[in-house]
Amino acid sequence: MLSSFSVYAIRVLALLFAIIPHEVAHGVAAYQFGDTTAKRQGRLSFNPLNHIDPLGLLFMVVFHFGWAKAVPININAFRNRRAGLFVVSVAGVVTNFILGLLASILWVKMGGQGLLGWFLEEVMWYNTMLGVFNLVPLPPLDGSKVLLSFLPYESQDFILQNERYIYILLVIGVMSGFIGQLIAPVMEAVLTAFIQLGLWL
Numbered sequence: 001m002l003s004s005f006s007v008y009a010i011r012v013l014a015l016l017f018a019i020i021p022h023e024v025a026h027g028v029a030a031y032q033f034g035d036t037t038a039k040r041q042g043r044l045s046f047n048p049l050n051h052i053d054p055l056g057l058l059f060m061v062v063f064h065f066g067w068a069k070a071v072p073i074n075i076n077a078f079r080n081r082r083a084g085l086f087v088v089s090v091a092g093v094v095t096n097f098i099l100g101l102l103a104s105i106l107w108v109k110m111g112g113q114g115l116l117g118w119f120l121e122e123v124m125w126y127n128t129m130l131g132v133f134n135l136v137p138l139p140p141l142d143g144s145k146v147l148l149s150f151l152p153y154e155s156q157d158f159i160l161q162n163e164r165y166i167y168i169l170l171v172i173g174v175m176s177g178f179i180g181q182l183i184a185p186v187m188e189a190v191l192t193a194f195i196q197l198g199l200w201l
Contacts, residue, residue, distance in 0.1 A: 010115075011061045014122030016048055018130050019060075019068045021099060022092035023051045026071040029091035033084035035077040043071050060126075070140065075156070082149050085156070089145035093131045100127035101194050108198030124194065132187045136179060138170040139163030 024046060027038030042050050056067035078084030103124040110117050137143040140163055148156045159166070173179040 008061055010119055011122055012057065014119055015057065015060055015126050016052075017099065017103075017123045018096060018126040019057075020046055020048060020051050021095045022130055022134075023068055023071050025091040025095040026073065026088055029088040030071070030073050030078075030084070033078040033080065033088065035074050035084070037072045037074045037077070041072060075160075081153070085145060086149035089142045089149065093134050093142055096127040096131035096134070097190070100124050100131060100190070101197065103127065104191070104194035105198040105201060108195060124191065128187055128190050128194070129183075132183045132190060133179075136170070136173075136183065138173065139166045141170065 024044060027043045030037070031039050031044065038044060051068050053067055053069050056069075059067070073088060075081055075085050100123075103120045107117060107120040107124055110120065112118075112121060134142040135146075137147050139159065144159075144163070148159060151159075170179070173182075
């Protein structure tokens with residue numbers, strides 16, 4: 001039987017395998033489109049200290065809802081603003097789904113046994129959760145930025161300038177449990193698909 005400290009330590013480690021690649025992916029994608037902001041601020045590094053918000057990490061481990069330090073993005077620096085906004089927005093989600101899939105395959109091949117099996121299960125869960133959660137189309141989540149990429153520039157600027165006010169909708173949705181109920185079946189479907197693929201391979 002693992003101690004409570006060991007349980008939380010494994011959760012934190014697994015969470016780092018989800019949060020850090022997600023944020024780095026945003027920064028790398030932005031850099032490819034000409035925005036050097038993340039690179040100049042050291043956000044293309046895998047150093048956890050560059051990405052972790054201590055309170056957000058604590059909430060994620062305890063309540064399964066939290067946040068990391070947002071990667072700074074300057075959409076006006078993109079060579080192609082519309083394409084850049086779309087690609088940068090989906091980069092983190094795609095990265096999470098790839099890592100979730102890889103963890104699922106390894107978990108299946110190992111039979112889900114032992115400490116490593118549990119760690120892989122946590123990596124699989126956190127990556128899938130972050131990927132699905134970030135597709136919710138409410139600021140400041142990635143799903144809202146995907147939608148923004150299809151809007152006129154004036155509308156993009158207005159929403160980006162006021163998203164801190166719209167953010168309250170996300171807080172209400174999370175605290176009320178509505179968003180959790182919304183994404184739960186999607187998460188289950190994605191996890192099932194990942195595991196089924198692992199069994200097929």
